[in-house]
Amino acid sequence: MVKEISVKSETKSGYSNVAVHVRLGRIxxxxxLVRQEESILRWRTAGSGLPVIFSLEHExxxxxxxxxxxGNLLLxxxxxxNRGIDVRxxxxxxxxxxxxxxxxxxxxxxxxxxxxLRATEWxxxxxxxxxxxxxxxxxxxxxxxxxxxxxxxxxxxxxxGTAVKAGGxxxxxxxxxxxxxxxxxxxxxxxxxSDHPVTRLSDLCEPAPxxxxxxxxxxxxxxxxxxxxxxxx
Numbered sequence: 001m002v003k004e005i006s007v008k009s010e011t012k013s014g015y016s017n018v019a020v021h022v023r024l025g026r027i028x029x030x031x032x033l034v035r036q037e038e039s040i041l042r043w044r045t046a047g048s049g050l051p052v053i054f055s056l057e058h059e060x061x062x063x064x065x066x067x068x069x070x071g072n073l074l075l076x077x078x079x080x081x082n083r084g085i086d087v088r089x090x091x092x093x094x095x096x097x098x099x100x101x102x103x104x105x106x107x108x109x110x111x112x113x114x115x116x117l118r119a120t121e122w123x124x125x126x127x128x129x130x131x132x133x134x135x136x137x138x139x140x141x142x143x144x145x146x147x148x149x150x151x152x153x154x155x156x157x158x159x160x161g162t163a164v165k166a167g168g169x170x171x172x173x174x175x176x177x178x179x180x181x182x183x184x185x186x187x188x189x190x191x192x193x194s195d196h197p198v199t200r201l202s203d204l205c206e207p208a209p210x211x212x213x214x215x216x217x218x219x220x221x222x223x224x225x226x227x228x229x230x231x232x233x
Contacts, residue, residue, distance in 0.1 A: 014047035015114050019228040021219050024056035029063065029088055029099065032056055032107065039109045040169050050169075051114075051228060054107040055215045058099035061086040062188060065094035065161050072096045072189035080187070092161040092172040094148065095192035102180030102200070104215045105173070108222055112168035115226055119164045123148060126174050129221035130158040133176065136217045137205045147193065150176070154204060155197035156190070178202060178214045 024032060035054060042049040062073070062085055072095055073080075077087050085098075099105060112122060127143055130150035134141035134157065141158075144151050150158035158176040165171055177200040185198045202208045223230045 014043075015050060015111060017228055019051045019053050019108070019110075019219075019223045019226070019230050020049075021053045021055065021223075021230050021232045023215075023232070024054055026057045026059060026101065028059045029061040029086060032058065032105075033090075036107055036109060036171055040165060040171065043109075043111070043169065044167070051108065051110040051226070053109070053219050053222065053230070055219055056105050056107075057101055057103060058105055059086070060084055060098070060100040060184070061088060062096060062098050063087075063092070063161070064089045064096045065092045067094055067192070068096045069192060072192050074187050074189065083187075085184075090172070091163045093163065094159070094161040096188050097159050097161065097175060097190055098184045098188060099175055100180060100184060102178055102211075104176045104178050104211065104218060106176070106215070106218050106222065107173040108170060110170050110226065112164065112170065119162070122164070122170060123160050123162060125225050126160050126162070126222065127158075129218055129225060130160075130174060130176055132221040133214060133217040134201070137201060137209055137214075139201065139204045144196070147191075147196075149191065151196065152199055152204060155199035156193065157199050157201060157204075159191055174218070176201075176214065176218060178209060178211050 039052050080087050131141045141150050141152050148160050161172050163171040179202040
């Protein structure tokens with residue numbers, strides 16, 4: 001049974017009840033990381049600028065979370081580089097995954113205590129936002145016991161990988177497959193899961209979904225579950 005999560009935000013000085021949605025377009029992983037870290041630094045030094053939600057597509061990159069087993073990288077790192085795919089070992093939870101064109105990535109930077117959330121509840125909220133977005137396109141999605149992410153009968157469609165920094169500030173977020181080339185997932189063991197295939201929304205609904213509409217849905221559902229309104233800049 002899918003657990004519904006609804007959280008109300010209580011504002012304090014500097015923390016807004018409006019999430020600023022920043023569309024970054026197609027951007028490298030490194031540049032997107034800088035944008036996240038700048039937002040965190042601004043909050044810590046000036047007490048302003050949060051919550052913010054970044055939406056984007058990454059240039060091709062494989063990210064390895066804290067739980068990554070090297071055996072889930074099926075090629076030498078030099079071969080990924082030869083194929084134009086960066087490899088980054090980063091501070092989020094989870095195993096290895098691929099990001100690139102056709103995949104909607106959303107990085108919400110919030111302060112968990114402002115929403116009375118624990119880290120596990122934050123992950124569940126992000127999963128719920130992806131489940132709700134699938135429902136917007138008449139696709140049934142759900143969680144799988146013992147696994148993280150968003151699943152459909154055809155396979156896993158969305159991944160969650162977050163970090164919670166000092167002060168309960170979140171970093172990283174979700175990756176949702178709208179219309180990527182699924183062959184990119186064949187060169188890794190995605191999220192360390194070998195017994196569930198990877199799928200994409202464009203294979204599960206007709207007509208093919210509009211990418212921006214999917215992004216808007218993901219951001220809107222995250223904001224609603226947090227009890228926030230959204231402002232696009």
